Amino acid sequence: MSQFSSAFTAASSVSLPPPSFYVSVSKRSFIYCCSSSQSTTTVVNGKFDGKIVERDEIRFGLPSKGRMAGDTLDLLKDCQLSVKQVNPRQYVAQIPQLSNVEVWFQRPKDIVRKLLSGDLDLGIVGLDTVSEYGRGDEDLIIVHDALKYGDCRLSLAIPKYGIFENINSLKELAQMPRWTIDRPLRVATGFTYLGPKFMQENGLKHVIFSTADGALEAAPAMGIADAILDLVSSGTTLRENNLKEIEGGVVLESQAVLVASRKALIQRKGALDTTHEILERFEAHLRAADQFMVTANMRGSSAEEVAERVLSQPSLSGLQVRPHSISSSLQA
Numbered sequence: 001m002s003q004f005s006s007a008f009t010a011a012s013s014v015s016l017p018p019p020s021f022y023v024s025v026s027k028r029s030f031i032y033c034c035s036s037s038q039s040t041t042t043v044v045n046g047k048f049d050g051k052i053v054e055r056d057e058i059r060f061g062l063p064s065k066g067r068m069a070g071d072t073l074d075l076l077k078d079c080q081l082s083v084k085q086v087n088p089r090q091y092v093a094q095i096p097q098l099s100n101v102e103v104w105f106q107r108p109k110d111i112v113r114k115l116l117s118g119d120l121d122l123g124i125v126g127l128d129t130v131s132e133y134g135r136g137d138e139d140l141i142i143v144h145d146a147l148k149y150g151d152c153r154l155s156l157a158i159p160k161y162g163i164f165e166n167i168n169s170l171k172e173l174a175q176m177p178r179w180t181i182d183r184p185l186r187v188a189t190g191f192t193y194l195g196p197k198f199m200q201e202n203g204l205k206h207v208i209f210s211t212a213d214g215a216l217e218a219a220p221a222m223g224i225a226d227a228i229l230d231l232v233s234s235g236t237t238l239r240e241n242n243l244k245e246i247e248g249g250v251v252l253e254s255q256a257v258l259v260a261s262r263k264a265l266i267q268r269k270g271a272l273d274t275t276h277e278i279l280e281r282f283e284a285h286l287r288a289a290d291q292f293m294v295t296a297n298m299r300g301s302s303a304e305e306v307a308e309r310v311l312s313q314p315s316l317s318g319l320q321v322r323p324h325s326i327s328s329s330l331q332a
């Protein structure tokens with residue numbers, strides 16, 4: 001994907017039969033059904049019949065806590081979009097510079113679900129979360145795909161020891177003769193959509209998934225799984241648990257993204273203009289973040305002469321100076 005999607009791009013569309021342990025999920029809505037002999041419970045998220053719910057404000061979902069929360073507020077602040085939250089337990093806030101916007105603090109996965117259900121119009125989350133919970137739904141548009149924080153990768157990891165000692169690539173893992181229909185490769189993951197999709201796309205046939213909410217790196221040593229599929233950033237957790245990544249095992253490179261509901265952009269009054277304004281501020285800030293302005297007082301009769309003098313200094317030889325970028329305020 002390109003660094004910056006000025007023409008909004010849709011998250012890629014995918015369709016896959018759900019893995020056996022996973023509940024049935026339709027393309028447009030998340031429906032989790034849990035039944036026991038005593039009762040049947042149905043929780044419906046993301047019920048959306050195609051027409052947006054009427055309201056005046058644009059709803060912007062931001063991570064309520066976790067790794068993304070602080071950095072998201074910092075980014076907005078750096079873009080002169082100050083989020084006014086009365087107290088941390090209050091989940092609604094305002095951005096005075098965007099009078100038609102209402103901020104709602106939500107867990108990242110709920111931001112994606114609520115974009116799909118039409119309860120939010122815009123949001124900031126990790127690409128991993130959009131990809132996992134968005135499931136390729138075409139209503140989700142990645143408006144900016146590189147907000148430059150929350151960097152991590154979704155990666156397959158196996159033990160460094162035992163039968164995996166000499167296995168260093170996905171190909172080698174797939175070719176191990178021990179994986180059969182009766183004894184499949186067991187993978188522990190929280191990514192129960194992307195995991196099976198990746199395995200299928202890479203031709204691994206005999207794979208079974210288990211899921212947990214955290215500390216997945218313990219699963220191989222506990223004998224619960226052969227491999228794990230989890231987020232990695234520094235790699236410390238893998239190392240500390242005697243696990244290694246393998247060549248070809250990265251499912252997704254992720255960072256924070258700005259995501260929108262296509263229907264909201266098209267149908268909701270003001271949504272497109274507001275999104276453009278946010279996007280322009282982000283882009284201006286992110287471009288400026290790589291640049292430095294050096295202000296110095298130097299004698300010279302013209303900008304060209306000053307530029308020449310700067311470039312002739314060996315200690316400044318790495319500087320790129322264009323005469324027109326030197327603002328001259330010449331004093332008599």
Ligand SMILES: Nc1ncnc2c1ncn2[C@@H]1O[C@H](COP(=O)(O)OP(=O)(O)OP(=O)(O)O)[C@@H](O)[C@H]1O
Binds near residue numbers: 067127128151231
């Ligand atoms: N090392 C990392 N481990 C996990 N997430 C990371 C890491 N580095 C960056 N991230 C980003 O942070 C997000 C995780 O944020 P957070 O901790 O709030 O969510 P979560 O744990 O998925 O949420 P929840 O607690 O609701 O399950 C990931 O989706 C990813 O985009």
Ligand SMILES: O=P(O)(O)OC[C@H]1O[C@H](OP(=O)(O)OP(=O)(O)O)[C@H](O)[C@@H]1O
Binds near residue numbers: 213215231
């Ligand atoms: O490569 P690293 O920098 O070590 O980061 C990776 C770890 O961070 C995340 O876990 P988190 O800290 O969110 O805890 P969790 O396992 O309880 O989800 C992720 O699930 C990995 O376990």
